[in-house]
Amino acid sequence: MAKKTIIVFSGDYDRVMAAFIIANGAAAMDDEVTMFFTFWGLAALRKTDGVAAPDAKKSGLQKAFSAMLPKNAEKLGLSKFNFGGAGRSMMKRVMKAENVMTVAELIETAREQDIKLIACTMSMDVLGIGKEELIDGIEYAGVATYLGEADESNVNLFI
Amino acid sequence: MSSTIEELKAIATPVVVDARGVSCPGPILAAKKQIGGVPVGNVMEVLATDSGTLKDIPAWCKKMGHDFLGSFEEAGSIHLFLRKAK
Numbered sequence A: 001m002a003k004k005t006i007i008v009f010s011g012d013y014d015r016v017m018a019a020f021i022i023a024n025g026a027a028a029m030d031d032e033v034t035m036f037f038t039f040w041g042l043a044a045l046r047k048t049d050g051v052a053a054p055d056a057k058k059s060g061l062q063k064a065f066s067a068m069l070p071k072n073a074e075k076l077g078l079s080k081f082n083f084g085g086a087g088r089s090m091m092k093r094v095m096k097a098e099n100v101m102t103v104a105e106l107i108e109t110a111r112e113q114d115i116k117l118i119a120c121t122m123s124m125d126v127l128g129i130g131k132e133e134l135i136d137g138i139e140y141a142g143v144a145t146y147l148g149e150a151d152e153s154n155v156n157l158f159i
Numbered sequence B: 001m002s003s004t005i006e007e008l009k010a011i012a013t014p015v016v017v018d019a020r021g022v023s024c025p026g027p028i029l030a031a032k033k034q035i036g037g038v039p040v041g042n043v044m045e046v047l048a049t050d051s052g053t054l055k056d057i058p059a060w061c062k063k064m065g066h067d068f069l070g071s072f073e074e075a076g077s078i079h080l081f082l083r084k085a086k
Helices: A013-028 A039-045 A060-068 A083-097 A103-112 A121-127 A143-151 B005-010 B026-035 B053-064
Strands: A003-008 A032-037 A116-120 A139-141 A155-158 B015-019 B043-048 B067-074 B077-083
Touching: A003 A013, A003 A039, A003 A143, A013 A032, A013 A083, A013 A103, A013 A155, A013 B026, A032 A039, A032 A143, A039 A103, A039 A116, A039 A121, A060 A121, A116 A121, A116 A143, A121 A139, A139 A143, B005 B067, B015 B026, B026 B043, B026 B053, B043 B053, B053 B067, B053 B077
Parallel strands: A003 A032, A003 A155, A032 A116, A116 A139, B015 B043
Antiparallel strands: B043 B077, B067 B077
């Protein structure tokens, strides 16, 4: 069994979608997959019900970052043609018509396939994102954990 | 080595995975989900409409160690056949 590691740095809907398609494809081919979410990519792991971490723990700037970040995976913007979210809505309409899985569905499938999701705790601190805001069942770690996993992997992507 | 369409059509009772109307990576996810229930040595048929499956199912078989037998298109559906090898 081979292993694949993917760093999700981007918070663009299309890029995150590509990352999850590759991850799910690899898992369907019996590979072990680890996805490491850092910076803007963390927004993809936010809970859909919009749970916010207690503001008391956050500084003013952390609150501001946290408030400006997309609320969850389906609220991420497109890397191109986003037009303030209108582009994303249009693309999602086409995706639905073509039976293409949404990012939320891809995340659900990733969890069913036991893909390991790791959130970078340093970026969580910088962006003012608390653990209670992120989906359950993920791991929290730093660069050494990612590097350790990448050492065992034969494909490593930075998206 | 690939079988002729006649040979593929003659395969009696394969397990059929219907992934028609589903886009990438749906067909391989469906194949992965169903292969567990197929006894080793038996044939599984995947039905799809996404033309990418013509390349993807053989690639999936190669990686998973199953024998890809061949495919044909009929009435807007792609029929892909593989024999579970392990």
